[in-house]
Amino acid sequence: MSALANAELAVMNLLWESGDRMTARDIREQLYPDSTKAQHGTVQRLLQRLEEKGFLERDRSIAVHFFQPLVSREAYAGQQLESLADKLTAGSVAPLITHLVEHQRISADEIQRIRSILDSHAAAEDSGGAS
Numbered sequence: 330m331s332a333l334a335n336a337e338l339a340v341m342n343l344l345w346e347s348g349d350r351m352t353a354r355d356i357r358e359q360l361y362p363d364s365t366k367a368q369h370g371t372v373q374r375l376l377q378r379l380e381e382k383g384f385l386e387r388d389r390s391i392a393v394h395f396f397q398p399l400v401s402r403e404a405y406a407g408q409q410l411e412s413l414a415d416k417l418t419a420g421s422v423a424p425l426i427t428h429l430v431e432h433q434r435i436s437a438d439e440i441q442r443i444r445s446i447l448d449s450h451a452a453a454e455d456s457g458g459a460s
Contacts, residue, residue, distance in 0.1 A: 330408045331382060340375050350397035
């Protein structure tokens, strides 16, 4: 999965946050509230690139096309985190997480969620079934 350019990521963020499919017009109006024809073309090119990259799908069943994400925000973020870890820390995410915790970039609720996930994985390994 390739990294997204900032403009592509802005489109994906709109789709992820909407929780529903959107038309190109919906996307254009949210990205560029005072839009012109130039921005319409820009949005169309962004949507085409995202479709070609496999990040979204276009429903062509009716005249107005709808777009919806094929990749979740979590899947994209996870892949980007792994890529960053590969580049910076020889594949280890521990230094990244340690930095976030030490610099209070992870909330107490997020730490609890991570603990719960780690406990689940440890329990699964202890019972002989790695997940």
